[in-house]
Amino acid sequence: MAEHEVVTTDAEIEAALERAKLHDGDPLARTVEHIPALNLLIVGLSNHRRLVLPIEDLQGLGNATHKQIQNYELLGRGTGIGFPDLDVDLYVPALIEGVYGNRRWMAQLGKKGGKAKTEAKRKAAKANGAKGGRPTRAAAASA
Numbered sequence: 001m002a003e004h005e006v007v008t009t010d011a012e013i014e015a016a017l018e019r020a021k022l023h024d025g026d027p028l029a030r031t032v033e034h035i036p037a038l039n040l041l042i043v044g045l046s047n048h049r050r051l052v053l054p055i056e057d058l059q060g061l062g063n064a065t066h067k068q069i070q071n072y073e074l075l076g077r078g079t080g081i082g083f084p085d086l087d088v089d090l091y092v093p094a095l096i097e098g099v100y101g102n103r104r105w106m107a108q109l110g111k112k113g114g115k116a117k118t119e120a121k122r123k124a125a126k127a128n129g130a131k132g133g134r135p136t137r138a139a140a141a142s143a
Contacts, residue, residue, distance in 0.1 A: 028079060036066045041053045041054075041055055041069065051095055055069070068086050079091065
């Protein structure tokens with residue numbers, strides 16, 4: 001046996017199979033469709049639901065072409081979606097939970113949304129101000 005060879009024991013394999021059984025009922029990806037006109041990715045799930053995801057919110061797909069997105073692979077029985085032309089893999093359980101990338105990516109999305117200036121946001125801020133606005137830090141800490 002080579003000095004750096006990693007050996008997986010039968011006990012480790014059995015433990016992994018038991019952990020996998022806990023997720024037997026989880027939805028898996030079955031189909032992927034890109035709608036370029038709407039810039040959406042639609043993921044068909046094994047539970048007959050669909051995830052409708054904005055391409056610009058998916059880490060690594062924001063500048064991808066239709067051809068690159070259409071070249072996808074379902075990974076791990078549908079737990080992942082791979083885009084080999086882009087070297088991007090998406091984890092389906094995370095997508096279902098609303099996590100479209102790593103922490104840094106998600107923070108950037110939140111920051112971008114926080115800077116948005118829309119009529120709805122202006123009205124919400126005005127309504128919040130009429131109620132006394134955001135509590136001060138001291139008031140929030142004592143509450």
